[in-house]
Amino acid sequence: MNDRNTSKEEIRKAISAAEKVLIGIGGEWKLLEDGRDVRSRSLKDEAQRAVREAYECLSRLVEDKDYYIVTTLTDGAIYDADFDPARIVAPCGNIHWRQCSRACTKDIWEEGEVPSDVCPHCGAPLTGNTLEAETYIEEGYLPGGKIISNGRPKRLTGSW
Numbered sequence: 001m002n003d004r005n006t007s008k009e010e011i012r013k014a015i016s017a018a019e020k021v022l023i024g025i026g027g028e029w030k031l032l033e034d035g036r037d038v039r040s041r042s043l044k045d046e047a048q049r050a051v052r053e054a055y056e057c058l059s060r061l062v063e064d065k066d067y068y069i070v071t072t073l074t075d076g077a078i079y080d081a082d083f084d085p086a087r088i089v090a091p092c093g094n095i096h097w098r099q100c101s102r103a104c105t106k107d108i109w110e111e112g113e114v115p116s117d118v119c120p121h122c123g124a125p126l127t128g129n130t131l132e133a134e135t136y137i138e139e140g141y142l143p144g145g146k147i148i149s150n151g152r153p154k155r156l157t158g159s160w
């Protein structure tokens with residue numbers, strides 16, 4: 001495991017031999033700065049090629065495996081990669097999901113679902129449903145958690 005190539009081969013072998021793979025994703029995988037707000041950035045952007053290729057490589061490594069991913073990132077990019085969303089948990093939230101900034105409700109909406117970006121219950125501005133929210137609503141990321149999608153509850157977390 002002294003040089004990079006040996007290390008990669010060791011990882012490939014370990015994953016190949018594993019029955020289940022638990023993947024932890026952190027700051028090294030976040031979308032790169034491109035001068036725009038993180039909500040405007042996407043894995044599809046040319047500026048994100050390195051991150052996109054890393055996700056593609058990881059996806060190919062585990063595509064035939066019983067894998068599960070825990071990410072501390074809130075940029076939502078992993079949901080645009082080729083993973084089963086039911087195998088991803090993002091306990092720190094997702095900037096693309098919106099919550100009431102006053103947390104008057106546990107409802108969470110997908111970006112654009114409330115075009116005014118104002119809480120339909122109390123009129124407060126919506127904010128990103130992430131740990132950075134003053135009143136973070138984490139229920140969506142707990143077992144059985146749901147967001148409202150097109151008026152219907154939708155599970156955010158998978159089960160393994």
Ligand SMILES: [Zn+2]
Nearest residue numbers: 100104119122
């Ligand atoms: Zn509200």
